[in-house]
Amino acid sequence: MRWSLILGxxxxxxxxxxAALSFVWTPGDVLQISVAEKLQPPSDQHWxxxxxxxxxxxSMIMMGAxxxxxxxxxxxxxxxGFGVPLGLIAAARRGGWLDEAIMRGNDLIFAFxxxxxxxxxxxxxxxxxxxxxxxxGIFNIPVFARVTRGGALPIWTLDYIRAAQVAGKGAxxxxxxxxxxxxxxxxxxxxxIQFSLxxxxxAGLSYVGLGAQPPTPSWGRMLAEAQTMFAIAPHVAIVPGLxxxxxxxxxxxxxxxxxxxxxxxxxxxxx
Amino acid sequence: MHDRFTVPADGxxxxxxxxYVIHRLTAxxxxxxxxxxxxxxxxELVPGDPASYMLxxxxxxxxxxxxxxxxxxxxxxxxxxxxxxGGVLTGDLGYSFTYKTPVAGMILDRMQVSLPLALMALVxxxxxxFPIGLYAAARRGRVGDTLxxxxxxxxxxxxxxxxAMLLVLVFAVNLQLLPAGGFPGWGHPLAALxxxxxxxxxxxxxQAAILARVLRSSLVETLGQDYIRTARAKGLSAAQxxxxxxxxxxxxxxxxxxxxxxxxxxxxxxxxxxxxYLPGLGRMIFQxxxxxxxxxxxxxxxxxxxxxxxxxFLVDLGYALIDPRLRK
Numbered sequence: 392m393r394w395s396l397i398l399g400x401x402x403x404x405x406x407x408x409x410a411a412l413s414f415v416w417t418p419g420d421v422l423q424i425s426v427a428e429k430l431q432p433p434s435d436q437h438w439x440x441x442x443x444x445x446x447x448x449x450s451m452i453m454m455g456a457x458x459x460x461x462x463x464x465x466x467x468x469x470x471x472g473f474g475v476p477l478g479l480i481a482a483a484r485r486g487g488w489l490d491e492a493i494m495r496g497n498d499l500i501f502a503f504x505x506x507x508x509x510x511x512x513x514x515x516x517x518x519x520x521x522x523x524x525x526x527x528g529i530f531n532i533p534v535f536a537r538v539t540r541g542g543a544l545p546i547w548t549l550d551y552i553r554a555a556q557v558a559g560k561g562a563x564x565x566x567x568x569x570x571x572x573x574x575x576x577x578x579x580x581x582x583x584i585q586f587s588l589x590x591x592x593x594a595g596l597s598y599v600g601l602g603a604q605p606p607t608p609s610w611g612r613m614l615a616e617a618q619t620m621f622a623i624a625p626h627v628a629i630v631p632g633l634x635x636x637x638x639x640x641x642x643x644x645x646x647x648x649x650x651x652x653x654x655x656x657x658x659x660x661x662x
Numbered sequence: 663m664h665d666r667f668t669v670p671a672d673g674x675x676x677x678x679x680x681x682y683v684i685h686r687l688t689a690x691x692x693x694x695x696x697x698x699x700x701x702x703x704x705x706e707l708v709p710g711d712p713a714s715y716m717l718x719x720x721x722x723x724x725x726x727x728x729x730x731x732x733x734x735x736x737x738x739x740x741x742x743x744x745x746x747x748g749g750v751l752t753g754d755l756g757y758s759f760t761y762k763t764p765v766a767g768m769i770l771d772r773m774q775v776s777l778p779l780a781l782m783a784l785v786x787x788x789x790x791x792f793p794i795g796l797y798a799a800a801r802r803g804r805v806g807d808t809l810x811x812x813x814x815x816x817x818x819x820x821x822x823x824x825x826a827m828l829l830v831l832v833f834a835v836n837l838q839l840l841p842a843g844g845f846p847g848w849g850h851p852l853a854a855l856x857x858x859x860x861x862x863x864x865x866x867x868x869q870a871a872i873l874a875r876v877l878r879s880s881l882v883e884t885l886g887q888d889y890i891r892t893a894r895a896k897g898l899s900a901a902q903x904x905x906x907x908x909x910x911x912x913x914x915x916x917x918x919x920x921x922x923x924x925x926x927x928x929x930x931x932x933x934x935x936x937x938x939y940l941p942g943l944g945r946m947i948f949q950x951x952x953x954x955x956x957x958x959x960x961x962x963x964x965x966x967x968x969x970x971x972x973x974x975f976l977v978d979l980g981y982a983l984i985d986p987r988l989r990k
Contacts, residue, residue: 595821643819
């Protein structure tokens with residue numbers, strides 16, 4: 392269905408535009424505290440209202456988009472950077488001990504409740520956006536390794552791969568020149584899904600104080616700060632939450648749409 | 663697989679099952695060993711050494727030295743790991759450094775909140791997901807299906823802690839139907855159950871959305887099979903085919919997800935317990951982190967991880983009993 396591609400693109404695009412725009416312009420200064428203007432509901436002056444320190448919420452959301460996107464993007468990068476080569480190696484050495492070792496290692500990481508370990512890592516290394524990236528990124532590695540291996544295995548049985556082998560190409564070159572381009576679609580779709588999961592994970596870690604630290608604005612921390620005031624000023628909790636939902640929903644729809652557009656036969660196994 | 667132990671006909675499946683169980687048990691042991699090593703290693707990674715980390719920068723050198731000795735930090739790490747695991751195997755998770763009580767006892771106390779919460783959420787997720795998944799599969803390709811899947815798409819995108827805040831806003835602050843947080847203890851069973859309703863709903867809804875989607879796609883796939891056509895051809899109604907034939911066969915992927923969700927629910931509960939100020943395992947882990955009580959963090963995380971690994975093992979074993987094809 393094409394509409395999910397368009398709607399997803401628009402919704403996810405909102406966050407990207409907000410983050411990009413925040414580098415050159417925000418409606419207010421996010422470091423500007425003005426207690427006299429605190430907890431104002433949305434108005435002409437402050438489109439999304441102000442928070443408990445009188446800061447403009449729209450500006451905070453725009454700056455927070457940067458953090459969310461940066462953390463999720465780098466975490467996906469870590470996952471792909473390690474996971475894809477591991478998956479390619481496993482597929483090239485299918486059935487061998489290296490394949491077995493890589494896949495068993497994957498299963499082990501999969502068995503861990505990721506959030507618990509992310510919490511443990513950030514607790515030990517100290518809470519920061521960088522450590523949140525590492526914690527989320529580690530759990531992306533087995534996901535990409537598995538998807539890569541699964542996508543690469545059927546390609547290795549095709550005739551043109553045999554032809555390439557006969558022509559004297561090694562497993563490494565075949566993986567890079569023939570296998571990788573053929574599973575790029577798969578990786579893009581999985582990347583979109585992991586991106587949305589990364590945004591949710593970052594929000595969760597920041598919410599419990601283990602993600603981005605002040606003064607870096609972050610959607611999760613905005614929600615944590617709203618915790619004690621949302622009974623009197625609901626918008627301080629509703630606005631950052633909606634930002635997360637819209638972005639994650641957009642990425643999920645985009646992932647679905649891309650999957651259908653790039654390969655109708657492909658089915659998303661586990662959401 | 664062909665080896666000399668394989669006997670034809672009925673004996674095969676029994677041997678398969680035994681081999682499968684042995685294989686899974688080995689994997690279970692390995693997973694638990696690696697998990698404990700990882701947790702041990704992460705705690706070793708704290709800046710400085712665990713003793714000075716726990717006491718903070720203002721501590722007297724002799725206090726640090728005393729704690730260092732109590733923790734046995736002068737010994738090499740393999741011995742400390744062995745000592746820790748030896749304790750764990752006999753139910754001794756060490757003494758909390760802030761509360762001066764055995765960590766195992768603290769965990770058991772907190773489990774009385776976390777376990778019922780996770781179970782309530784799991785039941786709720788199933789109760790919400792099944793009607794939606796069945797409905798969407800029955801109406802596949804039509805407006806009802808699209809609508810139902812649209813709703814689940816939103817459900818998947820909800821951060822559960824935010825959803826929890828909205829629930830508090832509506833049901834506790836505005837309607838004043840349910841408590842906004844806190845836990846009265848099981849001495850007041852009714853009040854205790856009421857305190858767990860909102861947290862359980864917040865935990866359950868995003869999981870229900872995932873479950874409903876898996877159930878739908880699994881049902882749709884099953885409904886395309888030949889034997890379904892046969893069942894229809896012999897005169898069964900669409901509803902009968904769906905509930906009697908398709909549902910049963912569509913359940914295996916659903917069970918997989920359900921097993922995985924237990925891990926999500928335990929981990930998700932960590933954050934939700936903080937939203938509702940529930941004295942569960944998750945909140946204990948956070949308090950221990952802020953108090954730098956590494957012994958409690960280590961013990962509680964180990965228990966959580968071990969619980970998840972055990973559930974995964976039991977689910978795997980469960981399938982093999984249901985479906986002989988999976989014993990390979």
